[in-house]
Amino acid sequence: xxxxxxxxxxxxxxxxxxxxxxxxxxxxxxxxxxxxxxxxxxxxxxxxxxxxxxxxxxxxxxxxxxxxxxxxxxxxxxxxxxxxxxxxxxxxxxxxxxxxxxxxxxxxxxxxxxxxxxxxxxxxxxxxxxxxxxxxxxxxxxxxxxxxxxxxxxxxxxxxxxxxxxxxxxxxxxxxxxxxxxxxxxxxxxxxxxxxxxxxxxxxxxxxxxxxxxx
Numbered sequence: 001x002x003x004x005x006x007x008x009x010x011x012x013x014x015x016x017x018x019x020x021x022x023x024x025x026x027x028x029x030x031x032x033x034x035x036x037x038x039x040x041x042x043x044x045x046x047x048x049x050x051x052x053x054x055x056x057x058x059x060x061x062x063x064x065x066x067x068x069x070x071x072x073x074x075x076x077x078x079x080x081x082x083x084x085x086x087x088x089x090x091x092x093x094x095x096x097x098x099x100x101x102x103x104x105x106x107x108x109x110x111x112x113x114x115x116x117x118x119x120x121x122x123x124x125x126x127x128x129x130x131x132x133x134x135x136x137x138x139x140x141x142x143x144x145x146x147x148x149x150x151x152x153x154x155x156x157x158x159x160x161x162x163x164x165x166x167x168x169x170x171x172x173x174x175x176x177x178x179x180x181x182x183x184x185x186x187x188x189x190x191x192x193x194x195x196x197x198x199x200x201x202x203x204x205x206x207x208x209x210x211x212x213x214x215x
Contacts, residue, residue: 100138107131139183146181149193158182160192164199172200 051059111127118124139146149159154173162179170176175195182193 097142100141101135104131104134104138107134143185144190145184147184147193148178148181149175149195150178151175154195154197158189158192159195159197161197162194163196165196166200166202167198168201170198172198174198 107127108131111124111131114127115124136146147158149155151170152175154161154175159175159182165176167176174197175193176198177196179194179196180191183190
């Protein structure tokens, strides 16, 4: 269609249709420097089917089971780590506790070797005093305190009575002898002292005591 025919056609159309046709031609025509764009329509995605209540519950249950298995595995790993940490701490504690007594062992070995070739009782006694001193140093390092009970009233929380013995000089219920020392660590009792407790003056029986107390 040439220019003249187009102009004639525009003149034959009503004014409103002529304007719409001209506008359509202008909008459809590409601008300078622009290319025609192909109009590609994207295919519509099919709608996902809605899950039923039972399917939703099954999915939620599966998710909870997965989380439970994960937490259970984490807990087992935590228990294994805890057991290992406790075992390591116990080993380190044993090593720290035994280290001071290794020096005591060395002194005991030297004293034993010296006693074989020596008849000097006094030198052996001096060696034993040195060993006891090293023991006390080792106890101080660990915060352990030995205590004696002789001459003190019997205390069942600190003393273990192994026997009773009559005494003219020591009142009844007072410790007469000590077989082994007691030990404390801070405020904790490690071992009670094993003691012999006075039963009072000889010849005093349990039947006579109430009569004396009544007088």
